[in-house]
Amino acid sequence: MHEWALAEGVIQTATGIAEEQGLEKITEIVVRIGELQQIEHDILQFALEQLRTPLMKDAKYTLETIPGKLKCRICDEEWTFNPQGVGEAESEAIHFVPEVAHAYISCPSCGSPDFQILEGRGVLLASITGVKPDD
Amino acid sequence: MTDPRPGLIGRRLEGVDGIIAVSSGKGGVGKSMVASTLALHLAEKGHSVGLLDLDFTSPATHVILGIDGLFPEEEYGIIPPVTHGINYMSITFFALDKPTPLRGADVSDAITELLAITRWGDLDRLIIDMPPGLGDATLDVIRFIEGIRFLVVTTPSKVAYETVRKQLALLKKLQIPIIGVVENMTREPTDYVSLKVENDGAQYLGAIGYDERLEESIGDEARLKETKFYAEASKLYSKIN
Numbered sequence: 400m401h402e403w404a405l406a407e408g409v410i411q412t413a414t415g416i417a418e419e420q421g422l423e424k425i426t427e428i429v430v431r432i433g434e435l436q437q438i439e440h441d442i443l444q445f446a447l448e449q450l451r452t453p454l455m456k457d458a459k460y461t462l463e464t465i466p467g468k469l470k471c472r473i474c475d476e477e478w479t480f481n482p483q484g485v486g487e488a489e490s491e492a493i494h495f496v497p498e499v500a501h502a503y504i505s506c507p508s509c510g511s512p513d514f515q516i517l518e519g520r521g522v523l524l525a526s527i528t529g530v531k532p533d534d
Numbered sequence: 535m536t537d538p539r540p541g542l543i544g545r546r547l548e549g550v551d552g553i554i555a556v557s558s559g560k561g562g563v564g565k566s567m568v569a570s571t572l573a574l575h576l577a578e579k580g581h582s583v584g585l586l587d588l589d590f591t592s593p594a595t596h597v598i599l600g601i602d603g604l605f606p607e608e609e610y611g612i613i614p615p616v617t618h619g620i621n622y623m624s625i626t627f628f629a630l631d632k633p634t635p636l637r638g639a640d641v642s643d644a645i646t647e648l649l650a651i652t653r654w655g656d657l658d659r660l661i662i663d664m665p666p667g668l669g670d671a672t673l674d675v676i677r678f679i680e681g682i683r684f685l686v687v688t689t690p691s692k693v694a695y696e697t698v699r700k701q702l703a704l705l706k707k708l709q710i711p712i713i714g715v716v717e718n719m720t721r722e723p724t725d726y727v728s729l730k731v732e733n734d735g736a737q738y739l740g741a742i743g744y745d746e747r748l749e750e751s752i753g754d755e756a757r758l759k760e761t762k763f764y765a766e767a768s769k770l771y772s773k774i775n
């Protein structure tokens with residue numbers, strides 16, 4: 400259900416950008432969902448539907464999945480996060496605060512927890528499209 | 535690409551009347567003891583209070599207050615569990631007792647996430663236990679939390695105050711309100727710190743003596759409240775609004 404909190408952030412941020420750009424309506428909102436955070440797409444989608452405002456009443460929501468790409472700072476190994484190898488409690492913790500992955504995951508090559516999250520961390524608003532009054 | 539989280543933080547905190555960061559340029563001076571007991575003191579006085587432990591590498595308030603076996607509830611975000619009359623949130627809920635080695639950018643991301651998803655509800659005061667120094671956590675709470683005020687802790691040592699002095703200068707430069715400075719672990723009365731603080735344009739709130747028996751009360755709320763530390767600290771806390 401913490402997807403709701405993130406959906407709220409998406410709606411609020413999209414609204415802010417639309418106002419800045421002087422859009423009278425939003426036609427599409429593209430959201431990138433990083434796999435590290437293990438977001439439930441259905442719940443996020445549902446929350447986004449429920450939180451629609453008149454400004455985005457006909458907008459299309461596009462949800463893109465981005466694999467969690469990690470890179471070791473010690474040996475430069477790059478790998479993709481795989482939730483299968485992580486326990487249930489650990490998964491839940493990473494779901495709330497993805498950075499705690501550093502407590503549970505280490506480099507498959509050298510074992511270091513000093514890795515970088517290159518992409519696919521969490522929820523990002525990729526873009527919004529809309530129409531201006533004079534379009 | 536826009537991060538949807540920072541915009542939420544103001545909303546998550548809109549029901550909170552006052553936010554106090556317990557902070558010090560210096561480590562090990564008693565910030566976590568002060569933050570924990572300040573939260574206990576306010577709860578005891580009947581205020582609704584939250585305590586947020588933002589020290590991701592060495593969270594300590596759960597040890598001081600003896601908090602164990604709790605987990606936040608997930609409901610349109612996360613709701614801090616209530617313990618000892620305090621709405622409590624800490625990274626320890628998610629680190630599951632494991633070390634979390636985090637670099638600056640990760641610290642910042644984790645702080646943003648916690649602030650964006652935690653639903654504090656209506657509170658009179660939110661106390662934040664800060665990690666030492668002027669790093670990411672300090673800069674982030676200043677960046678994200680409008681109206682935050684700093685309660686600064688030092689020890690009588692010149693070494694501690696040297697860094698605290700710089701912290702006070704930074705806060706002033708950024709126009710962040712400073713509640714005052716608490717001098718902790720004094721062993722004998724001296725006026726070194728009090729004179730310095732006044733000279734540096736902040737309020738000296740008073741001293742808390744070194745309490746030999748504090749250690750044996752750690753983890754036990756009732757015993758903490760009977761310590762000399764708590765009695766002296768409470769006197770100072772009653773000057774804070």
Ligand SMILES: Nc1ncnc2c1ncn2[C@@H]1O[C@H](COP(=O)(O)OP(=O)(O)OP(=O)(O)O)[C@@H](O)[C@H]1O
Pocket residue numbers: 558560561562563564565566567568589592594664665666718719720742743744745746748749752763
């Ligand atoms: N007045 C005091 N008398 C005796 N012991 C004290 C006093 N104040 C703090 N301590 C002890 O000193 C130690 C450091 O305190 P604390 O953890 O609160 O410091 P801190 O500033 O939060 O440290 P850090 O910078 O690591 O976060 C603890 O063991 C605490 O119990």
Ligand SMILES: [Mg+2]
Pocket residue numbers: 565566567589592594663664665
């Ligand atoms: Mg501390």
Ligand SMILES: [Zn+2]
Pocket residue numbers: 471472473474475476506507508509510511
């Ligand atoms: Zn490696």
